[in-house]
Amino acid sequence: xxxxxxxxxxxxxxxxxxxxxxxxxxxxxxxxxxxxxxxxxxxxxxxxxxxxxxxxxxxxxxxxxxxxxxxxxxxxxxxxxxxxxxxxxxxxxxxxxxxxxxxxxxxxxxxxxxxxxxxxxxxxxxxxxxxxxxxxxxxxxxxxxxxxxxxxxxxxxxxxxxxxxxxxxxxxxxxxxxxxxxxxxxxxxxxxxxxxxxxxxxxxxxxxxxxxxxxxxxxxxxxxxxxxxxxxxxxxxxxxxxxxxxxxxxxxxxxxxxxxxxxxxxxxxxxxxxxxxxxxxxxxxxxxxxxxxxxxxxxxxxxxxxxxxxxxxxxxxxxxxxxxxxxxxxxxxxxxxxxxxxxxxxxxxxxxxxxxxxxxxxxxxxxxxxxxxxxxxxxxxxxxxxxxxxxxxxxxxxxxxxxxxxxxxxxxxxxxxxxxxxxxxxxxxxx
Amino acid sequence: xxxxxxxxxxxxxxxxxxxxxxxxxxxxxxxxxxxxxxxxxxxxxxxxxxxxxxxxxxxxxxxxxxxxxxxxxxxxxxxxxxxxxxxxxxxxxxxxxxxxxxxxxxxxxxxxxxxxxxxxxxxxxxxxxxxxxxxxxxxxxxxxxxxxxxxxxxxxxxxxxxxxxxxxxxxxxxxxxxxxxxxxxxxxxxxxxxxxxxxxxxxxxxxxxxxxxxxxxxxxxxxxxxxxxxxxxxxxxxxxxxxxxxxxxxxxxxxxxxxxxxxxxxxxxxxxxxxxxxxxxxxxxxxxxxxxxxxxxxxxxxxxxxxxxxxxxxxxxxxxxxxxxxxxxxxxxxxxxxxxxxxxxxxxxxxxxxxxxxxxxxxxxxxxxxxxxxxxxxxxxxxxxxxxxxxxxxxxxxxxxxxxxxxxxxxxxxxxxxxxxxxxxxxxxxxxxxxxxxxxxxxxxxxxxx
Numbered sequence: 077x078x079x080x081x082x083x084x085x086x087x088x089x090x091x092x093x094x095x096x097x098x099x100x101x102x103x104x105x106x107x108x109x110x111x112x113x114x115x116x117x118x119x120x121x122x123x124x125x126x127x128x129x130x131x132x133x134x135x136x137x138x139x140x141x142x143x144x145x146x147x148x149x150x151x152x153x154x155x156x157x158x159x160x161x162x163x164x165x166x167x168x169x170x171x172x173x174x175x176x177x178x179x180x181x182x183x184x185x186x187x188x189x190x191x192x193x194x195x196x197x198x199x200x201x202x203x204x205x206x207x208x209x210x211x212x213x214x215x216x217x218x219x220x221x222x223x224x225x226x227x228x229x230x231x232x233x234x235x236x237x238x239x240x241x242x243x244x245x246x247x248x249x250x251x252x253x254x255x256x257x258x259x260x261x262x263x264x265x266x267x268x269x270x271x272x273x274x275x276x277x278x279x280x281x282x283x284x285x286x287x288x289x290x291x292x293x294x295x296x297x298x299x300x301x302x303x304x305x306x307x308x309x310x311x312x313x314x315x316x317x318x319x320x321x322x323x324x325x326x327x328x329x330x331x332x333x334x335x336x337x338x339x340x341x342x343x344x345x346x347x348x349x350x351x352x353x354x355x356x357x358x359x360x361x362x363x364x365x366x367x368x369x370x371x372x373x374x375x376x377x378x379x380x381x382x383x384x385x386x387x388x389x390x391x392x393x394x395x396x397x398x399x400x401x402x403x404x405x406x407x408x409x410x411x412x413x414x415x416x417x418x419x420x421x422x423x424x425x426x427x428x429x430x431x432x433x434x435x436x437x438x439x440x441x442x443x444x445x446x447x448x449x450x451x452x453x454x455x456x457x458x459x460x461x462x463x464x465x466x467x468x469x470x471x472x473x474x475x476x477x478x479x480x481x482x483x484x485x486x487x488x489x490x491x492x493x494x495x496x497x498x499x500x501x502x503x504x505x506x507x
Numbered sequence: 508x509x510x511x512x513x514x515x516x517x518x519x520x521x522x523x524x525x526x527x528x529x530x531x532x533x534x535x536x537x538x539x540x541x542x543x544x545x546x547x548x549x550x551x552x553x554x555x556x557x558x559x560x561x562x563x564x565x566x567x568x569x570x571x572x573x574x575x576x577x578x579x580x581x582x583x584x585x586x587x588x589x590x591x592x593x594x595x596x597x598x599x600x601x602x603x604x605x606x607x608x609x610x611x612x613x614x615x616x617x618x619x620x621x622x623x624x625x626x627x628x629x630x631x632x633x634x635x636x637x638x639x640x641x642x643x644x645x646x647x648x649x650x651x652x653x654x655x656x657x658x659x660x661x662x663x664x665x666x667x668x669x670x671x672x673x674x675x676x677x678x679x680x681x682x683x684x685x686x687x688x689x690x691x692x693x694x695x696x697x698x699x700x701x702x703x704x705x706x707x708x709x710x711x712x713x714x715x716x717x718x719x720x721x722x723x724x725x726x727x728x729x730x731x732x733x734x735x736x737x738x739x740x741x742x743x744x745x746x747x748x749x750x751x752x753x754x755x756x757x758x759x760x761x762x763x764x765x766x767x768x769x770x771x772x773x774x775x776x777x778x779x780x781x782x783x784x785x786x787x788x789x790x791x792x793x794x795x796x797x798x799x800x801x802x803x804x805x806x807x808x809x810x811x812x813x814x815x816x817x818x819x820x821x822x823x824x825x826x827x828x829x830x831x832x833x834x835x836x837x838x839x840x841x842x843x844x845x846x847x848x849x850x851x852x853x854x855x856x857x858x859x860x861x862x863x864x865x866x867x868x869x870x871x872x873x874x875x876x877x878x879x880x881x882x883x884x885x886x887x888x889x890x891x892x893x894x895x896x897x898x899x900x901x902x903x904x905x906x907x908x909x910x911x912x913x914x915x916x917x918x919x920x921x922x923x924x925x926x927x928x929x930x931x932x933x934x935x936x937x938x939x940x941x942x943x944x945x946x947x948x949x950x951x952x953x954x955x956x957x
Contacts, residue, residue, distance in 0.1 A: 150895035
């Protein structure tokens with residue numbers, strides 16, 4: 077009997093085990109662990125890299141004297157033991173453009189479209205001429221990533237031009253098709269870089285009319301699909317921000333923007349006291365928008381955080397919102413803060429950022445912190461210890477060594493005090 | 508541009524009744540290269556000047572309006588207008604499909620049968636005044652500005668700004684071309700005008716024509732807003748006419764030329780030659796950095812036999828690239844070469860001439876065809892080919908073109924040309940056409956030349 081009774085049970089168990097084992101095998105077969113990204117080593121931020129450019133000396137002189145132009149110059153690039161022949165470099169930047177220590181864009185595919193290096197088509201060598209610490213950009217991007225947001229990978233590098241040390245630079249991952257494919261899983265849509273001429277009046281995302289030429293290619297410069305940037309959804313989004321009633325605002329905007337992600341993006345910039353971001357002192361600046369081909373949903377990506385931290389830990393959380401004339405307020409953020417739920421989300425996000433920035437290092441949950449300093453202060457100290465010697469030896473930096481040390485000290489103070497200031501400001505903002 | 512259309516149409520209409528006036532004026536004794544031998548005293552317009560026996564001031568209309576001051580002075584006034592309707596096959600942005608291409612005035616003259624001179628100025632030329640700076644040349648609006656002293660047929664001296672004696676098609680006047688556009692080889696590998704001094708003349712009963720000269724730069728075809736160009740040019744050209752029966756079956760002319768220039772890297776601009784497409788002037792070959800000597804060689808053949816003519820030309824150019832590597836090391840030479848073969852047939856039976864002189868009041872009709880090729884490359888180095896201006900091994904690129912066309916000579920002065928041009932650039936990354944496919948461009952030109 078028992079045998080008779082146990083037969084179906086054993087058979088069932090055998091089937092179940094086989095199914096389970098098979099399923100696990102199937103999972104193992106269909107989702108192999110992601111292959112290591114060959115460019116990870118290039119952005120390894122545990123070391124200060126060394127990049128050497130071999131360029132005709134006349135070209136380097138010309139690039140520096142014509143640093144306001146975007147002319148490309150050919151050179152060879154050496155990183156570690158690897159050399160890439162015939163890459164293209166050009167001067168880059170807006171306020172950071174320099175004829176002494178040029179910021180550089182490096183294009184591996186400038187002179188042959190198939191050339192890549194470690195899977196990269198290009199990257200940026202940021203000269204940090206507007207950042208005496210040399211660390212604002214890298215710390216800020218790391219903070220974005222710490223909040224689970226997309227941001228460029230960064231590391232520091234000593235740059236040698238024709239074997240002469242030319243200063244400390246930040247290696248910045250380019251926001252391009254490869255970045256989109258890697259992080260968003262597709263790259264066929266349109267990527268816009270917000271690119272507003274500094275001489276023009278600041279732009280606050282106001283609706284200027286239905287003519288798409290008022291928005292594309294300036295200030296929204298297409299970086300992909302340049303010949304067919306399909307600006308209509310962008311114009312529709314800006315019109316929706318301007319014209320949709322309060323009751324329908326969140327519903328209508330949902331097709332264009334994940335407002336919770338947008339709030340988080342702005343909150344990070346505000347927490348880091350970035351005066352040159354989406355709510356910048358000179359209108360909007362320093363971000364990308366990406367829209368896939370099959371949807372109208374835009375993704376916002378951060379760029380250039382060299383102005384972060386500068387205004388200190390008491391940077392107001394509603395700066396350029398409640399302290400400027402209505403005409404100078406960002407239209408989207410104004411609509412967001414007019415919605416009580418979204419405003420609460422903004423304030424809650426700021427509190428979470430304050431917690432994240434001051435989080436001590438805990439090796440194991442049951443242990444007491446091994447380092448009571450918050451994450452932001454620890455990261456500042458880690459990068460300082462990495463770059464200090466390279467900054468002091470930098471022959472082209474736009475500041476003195478004393479100014480460098482003082483700026484780093486100000487960043488330490490920011491790291492220690494910013495969280496408390498933000499928490500207090502949030503408390504004041506609650507009804 | 509449209510404002511010139513009525514002028515051109517009026518000229519076209521008015522030109523028809525006076526067709527006969529031009530038919531008696533020109534005797535072809537050599538293949539015409541007006542910029543080189545415009546006013547030899549025993550030829551063409553010069554013959555008119557030599558015929559005068561009467562003293563005093565006279566107005567004469569031969570090939571062009573002319574003033575004669577006895578034997579002392581002759582002034583021939585020139586006027587050229589070219590209006591284009593065109594459609595480029597590579598679809599450039601903001602392209603003017605209807606344009607006034609050229610408006611030129613000038614005067615040729617002769618003093619006491621010993622001193623000839625020419626002064627020409629563009630009132631408008633698209634490439635010089637193009638709004639897009641990259642397409643601009645650094646040509647001045649002054650064209651020929653020179654004087655020729657005639658010691659003997661075998662010894663003449665020319666000084667001023669004129670065409671460097673190099674390139675058969677380049678030396679053919681712009682209003683006497685069988686095609687709307689010169690070949691790319693002529694436009695980018697030959698020098699065209701510069702300031703200089705040349706000795707020239709005819710030997711062996713005009714069987715040999717020679718030119719030797721020195722020039723300040725290496726021609727305005729070699730220079731642009733973004734290209735420095737060369738300096739200190741010496742050039743020599745020899746033309747032989749082994750068969751010259753201009754009153755009968757025809758003419759065969761064979762020429763060859765050589766020139767050498769100094770190319771410096773003193774300017775920040777690159778100074779190599781560039782390659783651009785025919786109509787839209789898209790730059791498919793960017794100039795490389797060069798330093799040292801620029802050497803050019805060409806050979807051309809021109810045959811006229813009754814209503815048929817054929818031309819062929821080969822041009823070769825080489826630039827040294829001393830100290831132009833990333834480490835200021837010497838690079839292998841940059842080179843370019845071009846050739847074309849063309850044919851023309853006057854189907855209405857007139858004898859081929861440049862220009863054709865119609866026998867019938869309806870004018871003369873000519874069909875033309877041309878095959879051409881231009882290639883930019885370099886002496887291969889040890890590196891893989893790249894497209895940058897300091898590449899050790901220059902990535903080669905070739906543009907191949909076929910041009911088919913019809914010329915309608917309404918009369919001695921008015922001509923309409925229709926050309927269809929098939930163009931293919933073999934490097935898709937440098938072609939203006941998607942995926943590097945071949946593309947067709949079309950143009951119709953109305954020309955009035957006095």
